[in-house]
Amino acid sequence: MSSLPRHCVVVGAGRMGSALAAALRAAGLDVSGPLRRGERCPQGTDCVLLCVPDAEIGKAAQDVAPGPLVGHVSGATTLAPLAPHEAFSLHPLMTVPATFEEAGAAIAGTTDRALDTARALAEALGMRTFEVADEDRAAYHAAASMAANYLVALEDAAERLLATTGASRELLVPLVRATVENWARDGARALTGPIARGDEQTVERQRAAVEERAPELLDLFDALANSTRELVA
Structure with missing residues (x-):
């Protein structure tokens, strides 16, 4: 944990920023924030973590005075918008709000030090990098x-x-949970249902019902049925 920052500022008071600030603080880090739009970062920090929408990362990075490491938590955005800062990214592969423990964390850094900091922050929260x-x-x-x-x-x-x-909808919840657990254990072998059994007559009756009762869902039904057939093949 030697790469952990002495002090970290979290910028962005949305769900991710609020959750990360609380989790890092609970893990024993000295954390300021989450700061809201327009609030200035306190001086003397050695790490700023931007938890803002992707389109706002570049502007938020420009507002940080040179010196500290600057990171973002976007999964899709590269490190380019953080230039010219020494930069990193840390994307929790987890829905929020939820615990970060045991979740995956996608990391990157422009330097070894930045990458090590991203890894240390994630591991402090129990994430797998x-x-x-x-x-x-x-x-x-x-x-x-x-x-x-x-x-x-x-x-x-x-x-x-x-x-x-x-x-x-409550009747679907146990089915969804069991299906996800089966997939987590067995992968594609967890597939059940009429397409897995080769029962196309039942699928046609299902399709007719969708067309009659929720025609706006027919394209989605067809796409999913075709994808499932490819999985079985």
Whole structure:
């Protein structure tokens, strides 16, 4: 933990900034913030962690006086917007709010010292670090979005279709949790259902029901069915 900063300033009082500031403080670090838009960083800090929207990273970095290491927590953004600072990135592969313990953390740094600082901060929170090159960032972040953001969109679609039967979303929750746990253990071998069984007649009846009751979901249903067929093949 020798690469941990003596003092860290967290900029950005949204969900990620608030969660990281609290977690770092609980881990024993000297932390200021999370600072809100327009608040000045205190002098004498040796690390500034920007928890701001991707489009605002460059401007926020420009507002930091030269001297401290400057990092961001974006998964998709390279280190370029942080120039000319000695820079790092630390992206928790975890939805917020949640615990950071055991979560993955994608890290990068413009120098060995910056990279070591990113690693030390992540490990102080119990995260498992891995390095992501700039050319891999878009693919890495797309995978994270598919695993988390798009999963929520998918479950919302299932909820809307289920609502046409009069049943409530709570009935889907145990199914979703069990499916995720099975996938975590078995990967693609966790797949069940009519396509896995080769029962295309049932799939056609499902498709007709979607077309009748929630036609706005038909393209999504078809895309998912085709993707599932490719998985089975």
